[in-house]
Amino acid sequence: MPPKSLAKLKKTTAEPPVARGLAAKAARPPLVRMVRIHEALTAEKYPNCSTMARDLEVTTKTIQRDIEFMRDQLALPIEYEPVERGYYYAASVAQFPMVTVSQGELVALLVAQKAVEQYKGTPFERPLNAAFDKLVSSLGEEENISLHELSEAVSFRTTGVPHGQIATFEVLADAVMKHQRVEFDYISMTAKTSERRSVEPYHLPCIGNQWYLIGYDRNRNGIRTFALPRIQGARNLGKTFEKPEDFSVADMLEGSFSAFQAGKTETVRLSFTQAVARLVEERQWHKSQKIRTMPGGKLELSMKVGIAPDLIAWILGWGGEVEVLDPLSLREKVRKTGQEIAGKNF
Incomplete structure (x- = not known):
């Protein structure tokens, strides 16, 4: 049977645009052209590049590329008939090949799209939306409608989203892939320049x-971690290097609570009040964590991590609902930081 008509494909674009890249992008121009070419082939009209280019208001080269893609990438049996001066299907084609996804995969795709929304208003927004549009454009009509309906049920709300540095990211990503050295200006958290x-x-x-960015800092003679928003003027020097075979991000961050590289790891024990015990228990904060219920509805969380600023900040975020039991050095750092906060706000 021929594919669903172009009119039906266009129907999805009339749906309310809950999110860019969903139903409103059901019929991207390349897909529409190829569906039209498929319909002409199925109807045995022997279309050629000139007639299809005129009908679709594009160049003959564009149609030629579409036909080559349909034949080489979608494995459609397209042949040219010299007598008819046009193309035809050399074998029966039931329908135009679309990407078919399960309900679970559809939900996963939706979650990915919603996660992209946190970069709205940043330089990452446009390339991320473009990439998602390409994924959605390959879905059939039913999948697009279902995706649109599901989008009403799921949303993301984030705070403290960092400013995107797409140009910096592109330079660094290219250098990582090619194993090439980079240079940039960097300002640490405590530095003034x-x-x-x-x-x-x-x-x-x-x-x-x-x-x-994790890499070997030639100025410090050691592996360091750099936050992208604090990187300026990054450029690829084009000089290749050999990455150590034993380097492992997992091993490097083994004892880290978050992003700070930790040297010595210690067993951290925290006591949470009954008011937040359930919130703490519902999430995995570190892969080494162990949770124990205490008398009075309290909860004890223990994990083996390095003592670093990100851990201290996380503990302080719980306010008076948490108490550091061990180690004493961490307890003292939290107490001192708490006093500094109180001194500046009272």
Whole structure:
């Protein structure tokens, strides 16, 4: 049977645009052209590049590329008939090949699209939406309608989303893939001015909605972690390097609570009040965590991590609902930071 008509494909674009890249993008121009070519082939009209280019108001080269894509990438049996001066299907084609996804895959695709929304208003928004549009454009009509309906049921709300640095990300990603050295100006959290760094980039992790670069800092003679928003003027030097075979991001961040590289790890024990016990229990904060219910509805969380600023900030975020039991050094750091906060606000 021929595919659903172009009119039906266009129907999805009339749906309310809940999110860019969903139903409103059901019929991208390349897909529409190829569906029209398929319909002409199925009707045995022997279409050629000139007639289809005129009907679709594009160039003959565009139609030629579409036909080559349909034949080479979609494996459609398109042949040219010299007598008819047009193309035809050399074998029966039931329907135009569309990407078919299960309900679970559809939900996963939706979640991915919703997660992209947190970058709205940043330089990452346009390339992320473009990539998602390409994925959705390959879905059939039913999948697009279902995706639109599901989008009403799921949403993301994030705070503290970092400003995107798409140009910096592109330079660093290219250097990571090609194993090429980079240079950039970097300002650390405590510094007042930036410093020029020469780095052999190893990896680009996204931790807590923040992008980082992990690499060998030639200025510091050691592996360091750099936050992308604090990187300026990054450029690829085009000089290749050999990444150590034993380098592992998992091993490097083994004892980290979040993004800060930890040296010595210690067993951290925290006591949470009954008021937040359930909130703490519902999430995995670290893969080494262990949870124990205490008398009075309290909860004890223990994990083996390094003592770093991100851990201290997380503990302080619970306010008076948490108490540091061990180690004493961490308890003292939290107490001192708490006093500093109180002194500035009272």
